[in-house]
Every structure is written in C-alpha cells, then in structure tokens.
Amino acid sequence: MFCNRKHSTVFSFVRKAACAFFAFTVLFSLCSCTPAQKTAQYSVSDTPLELSIFMHAWNSNGFDDSYAVFAEAQRLTNVSLKSTVSGMTTNSQQAYDIMMASGHTADIIAYTSDEIEKSALDGAIIPLNELIDAYAPHIKAYLEQNKDILYAITSYDGNIYSIPKIMNGDVAKGWMIRKDWLDKLGLAVPQTVEQYYAVLKAFKTQDPNGNGRSDEIPFFTRDVNTATTELLSLFGVKTRWGLQNGRVTYGEYTPAYKEAMKSIAAWYQEGLIDREIFTRASNARETLFEQNIGGSTHDWFTSTMSFNTKMQGKVDGFSLAAIAPPADINGKVWEESSRAQLTGLGWAISATNEHPVETIKYFDFWFSEPGNRLINYGVEGVHYTLVDGKPVFKEELKSSNVPLPQLLSDYGIQINIGFVQDFAYEEQIMDTDTKAAVRMYQDNGYCMAQFPSLTLSPQEQKVYSTKLAAIEAYIRDTAQEWVLGGADIDAAFDGYIQTLHDMGMDEVLAAYQAAYDRYIAAP
Numbered sequence: 049m050f051c052n053r054k055h056s057t058v059f060s061f062v063r064k065a066a067c068a069f070f071a072f073t074v075l076f077s078l079c080s081c082t083p084a085q086k087t088a089q090y091s092v093s094d095t096p097l098e099l100s101i102f103m104h105a106w107n108s109n110g111f112d113d114s115y116a117v118f119a120e121a122q123r124l125t126n127v128s129l130k131s132t133v134s135g136m137t138t139n140s141q142q143a144y145d146i147m148m149a150s151g152h153t154a155d156i157i158a159y160t161s162d163e164i165e166k167s168a169l170d171g172a173i174i175p176l177n178e179l180i181d182a183y184a185p186h187i188k189a190y191l192e193q194n195k196d197i198l199y200a201i202t203s204y205d206g207n208i209y210s211i212p213k214i215m216n217g218d219v220a221k222g223w224m225i226r227k228d229w230l231d232k233l234g235l236a237v238p239q240t241v242e243q244y245y246a247v248l249k250a251f252k253t254q255d256p257n258g259n260g261r262s263d264e265i266p267f268f269t270r271d272v273n274t275a276t277t278e279l280l281s282l283f284g285v286k287t288r289w290g291l292q293n294g295r296v297t298y299g300e301y302t303p304a305y306k307e308a309m310k311s312i313a314a315w316y317q318e319g320l321i322d323r324e325i326f327t328r329a330s331n332a333r334e335t336l337f338e339q340n341i342g343g344s345t346h347d348w349f350t351s352t353m354s355f356n357t358k359m360q361g362k363v364d365g366f367s368l369a370a371i372a373p374p375a376d377i378n379g380k381v382w383e384e385s386s387r388a389q390l391t392g393l394g395w396a397i398s399a400t401n402e403h404p405v406e407t408i409k410y411f412d413f414w415f416s417e418p419g420n421r422l423i424n425y426g427v428e429g430v431h432y433t434l435v436d437g438k439p440v441f442k443e444e445l446k447s448s449n450v451p452l453p454q455l456l457s458d459y460g461i462q463i464n465i466g467f468v469q470d471f472a473y474e475e476q477i478m479d480t481d482t483k484a485a486v487r488m489y490q491d492n493g494y495c496m497a498q499f500p501s502l503t504l505s506p507q508e509q510k511v512y513s514t515k516l517a518a519i520e521a522y523i524r525d526t527a528q529e530w531v532l533g534g535a536d537i538d539a540a541f542d543g544y545i546q547t548l549h550d551m552g553m554d555e556v557l558a559a560y561q562a563a564y565d566r567y568i569a570a571p
C-alpha cells in the first residue's frame with residue numbers, strides 16, 4: 049500500500065549495502081602513486097598541499113584548523129585544510145553570499161547541497177562526475193551500490209556537484225507510553241489502535257498518577273506544527289507524500305483523511321489529547337513528565353527515552369517504555385517516520401580550485417576504510433580503542449562533563465564533510481533504553497521506506513515553491529479548526545478538498561508525479 053515493489057527493493061538494498069560498506073571498502077586501495085613517490089600512507093599529493101575550505105552551515109559549525117581528525121588526515125594524505133570563515137561568523141548564508149559575490153571562493157566549499165547546486169549553475173562550482181570516474185574509486189563504488197543516493201545527488205542537468213554527508217540507521221521517531229501507569233492500572237501494552245484508545249481512556253479516567261484528580265494528559269506532542277498529525281498513521285494515513293500503486297499521493301488530500309480527522313477530533317473532545325497540543329511549547333515533555341501528567345507520545349527515541357534518566361528522583365517510579373506502533377485501523381503495523389539518509393549538506397570543488405584532481409582524491413579518502421573510521425571515531429588510541437575489531441570511544445571521553453556529540457565535534461569527528469556515517473557511532477552515544485527502542489523498530493522493520501528524494505526540473509520546482517507553502521498552511525489551519533472546534537467534518541470535507549484543488553494541489557501532485565516517474569525510469 050505504501051510503496052511499490054521497486055521502491056522497497058531499492059531501500060532494503062540500501063540497508064544491506066550499508067552493512068556491507070566496510071566489507072567492500074577494504075578491497076580497494078586509495079593510493080595510486082608508486083612507493084617511491086609516496087610521502088604519506090594514503091597520499092593524494094606528492095608534495096604537502098594546503099587547500100582552503102569554506103565550511104559554515106545552519107549558522108554554526110565552522111571549520112577549525114586545529115581539528116585532531118584533520119591533522120591525522122594530513123599525516124595520511126599530505127593535504128591540509130585552512131578555513132576561510134572567521135570564527136566570529138554567525139550567519140552562514142550571509143558569509144556564503146559574500147564569498148560568492150567576491151569571486152574569491154575557497155578551494156573546497158562545504159555547505160548545503162541546494163546552495164551548492166545554485167552556485168554551480170552560475171559556474172562557481174565544478175561538476176564532479178568525470179573526476180569521480182577517474183580518481184575516486186571509493187565514492188564511485190558507493191554510488192554504484194546506492195543508486196537512490198546517486199539519483200538524489202544528481203542535478204536535473206545530469207551533473208553531481210557535491211559529495212554528501214550520509215547518515216545511516218533508519219529509526220527516528222516511535223511510540224512511547226508510561227509503563228508504570230499501565231502496570232498500576234493492570235493494563236497490557238496496547239497492540240492495536242482500539243487498545244491504544246482504551247489505554248488513553250483509562251489514563252484519563254482511572255487516575256494513574258494517584259492524586260485523586262483527572263489531571264492526566266493521555267496523549268501529547270511537543271511540535272505544534274505536526275501536533276495531531278502524529279496520530280494519523282493509526283488511521284491508515286501517511287502524512288504528506290506517499291505512493292499508492294505507482295501514483296504519488298498526498299495523505300491530507302485523500303478520502304481516508306476525513307475518517308482519520310473525525311476520529312482524532314473525537315479523541316480530542318474526549319480529553320484524550322492534550323488540550324494545548326497546538327500551542328504547547330517545545331518543552332512539553334519536560335513540563336508534562338515532571339508534573340507526572342503526560343501519558344504517551346510519539347517522538348524521537350533518542351531525546352525522549354532519555355527522560356527515564358532525567359526523571360529519576362523527580363517522579364517516583366517513572367518508567368517510559370517504547371512500544372511497537374499500534375496496528376492501524378486496517379491492521380497494519382508501521383511507523384511513518386524514518387531518518388533521512390541525506391543530511392542536505394555536502395562538499396564541493398570551486399571553479400577557482402587549482403587542484404581538482406588532488407581534491408577529489410582527498411574527498412575519496414574519506415570514503416575509504418581508514419578515512420571512514422577516522423571521521424566517525426577519530427584517531428585510534430587517542431579517541432577510541434579497538435575492542436573485538438570495533439572502535440569504542442575511550443572512557444575519558446564518555447565520562448566527560450561535555451556531552452559526547454559536542455566533545456567529538458571539537459575534535460572534528462562527524463563534522464559536515466562528505467562521508468558515510470557508521471550507525472554503530474550513534475549506538476555508542478545512546479543510553480541503554482534508547483538503544484533497545486531503536487533495535488526493536490529496526491529488527492522488526494517497522495519503519496516504512498522514505499519517500500524518495502526527487503529531482504525537480506526548474507518548471508516543477510517553480511510550481512512547488514509557489515503553491516505548496518500556502519497549501520500546507522491551509523491544511524494545518526483546517527486541521528486545527530476541526531480538532532479544536534468540533535466542526536462537522538463530514539459536511540466540511542468536500543469544501544476542503546475543493547479549496548485545495550483551487551489552490552493548485554493537483555498541479556503540485558502532477559509535478560511530483562513527473563519527477564517520480566523519472567526517478568522510477570532512471571537506470
């Protein structure tokens with residue numbers, strides 16, 4: 049129902065390919081020079097070469113010339129990087145625009161793939177296809193084995209302009225419920241939407257927090273933009289883009305959405321959903337867990353499961369359990385969210401770079417086995433040790449007062465260059481509860497394949513960017529009105545669909561369909 053065969057095959061292949069990544073990278077050797085010329089183990093330049101780099105994304109994360117990881121890379125490759133962005137810079141886009149307008153571009157540009165593509169069309173950044181073919185065996189092999197990534201990073205004109213930062217591991221959000229409340233009321237873990245409803249009802253009416261008041265908020269979320277849409281999957285609706293028999297759909301523009309919204313509005317009227325769900329700030333979890341009134345949510349595992357530790361000593365017996373997605377009204381067990389593999393960031397070679405061959409070889413180093421381990425884990429013996437052949441971060445890093453991800457980025461680990469993240473890295477920074485939750489969703493294959501990253505033509509892009517924002521705002525406003533106001537959704541629904549049609553929904557769908565058809569037809 050949710051993806052056609054080709055789509056799911058591609059994605060299961062991606063997972064297998066990701067697992068096999070380390071296996072096949074060891075088959076290649078990066079160094080193409082003869083031993084006599086060799087100045088460094090994985091040398092990409094006969095003489096020491098310094099390349100300038102612009103790196104500054106999302107108003108933070110500039111490049112620091114003193115990163116330990118990049119000093120080690122210099123030892124191995126003979127290439128060093130020097131940042132062109134001042135440490136005082138706070139506005140990434142402004143810094144990028146100023147550089148591009150000046151014509152004095154850095155040799156390497158690490159920024160959002162979208163902006164890089166725009167600059168490339170202006171001639172400031174060079175296409176990488178031929179360089180990859182000739183000088184980047186690891187990148188080439190990876191892209192050949194991961195066709196969906198290759199497709200997604202290929203511009204409409206057929207060129208690749210940046211090497212992306214790629215994440216691994218597909219679990220993002222999931223369902224969580226107060227296990228201590230279930231136990232107190234003698235209830236089993238809900239396995240279907242009907243059972244989930246019954247549990248929320250019991251949370252509302254049977255005083256699981258034991259204060260004699262019906263103050264429990266059975267279901268809540270912290271993102272006012274998604275709010276009740278977190279519940280749509282229980283009613284068989286995939287939010288936004290989806291696929292049905294090869295046709296691109298938009299969940300909120302399908303007949304199933306009417307019944308789903310009727311149910312969600314009814315749950316809200318019965319007090320099963322947070323009254324303030326559309327206005328509650330992003331600290332909903334802190335507020336509702338600390339007051340011991342929040343019962344269940346659908347959210348990111350990594351940040352939410354950590355409340356088991358955070359609530360120790362604050363809420364007696366607090367125990368949040370990850371549960372499988374309750375089977376939807378059609379009996380299907382599925383999780384809509386999954387983590388995007390592409391981060392939207394990557395790095396590229398500017399047209400003023402005088403060493404494109406060395407640069408692409410340097411990019412390729414980070415896709416080799418030693419480069420991949422270096423960017424994921426740092427320097428052996430300094431940041432990690434090998435335990436049973438697997439890198440494990442050193443105890444002094446894990447027990448530092450600075451949170452591990454931040455500490456690691458101070459060494460240059462996992463910063464925004466083009467590379468493939470090793471999922472085992474994430475597992476090391478997760479607590480035990482989170483790890484178990486992620487494993488449950490992963491091992492049972494609950495997460496549906498992501499809608500593919502489509503490459504829009506300039507005309508399709510225009511339709512998309514002029515119409516979709518208004519359409520989505522209208523969808524959000526209407527959902528809120530229906531849920532809060534207890535409107536007669538049966539009576540209102542046809543008018544809602546007509547309005548979306550008048551706003552250009554069918555044109556946007558047609559643009560996406562054309563882009564999707566090209567994606568399917570791609571070799």
Ligand code: CA
Binds near residue numbers: 258
């Ligand atoms: Ca109570």
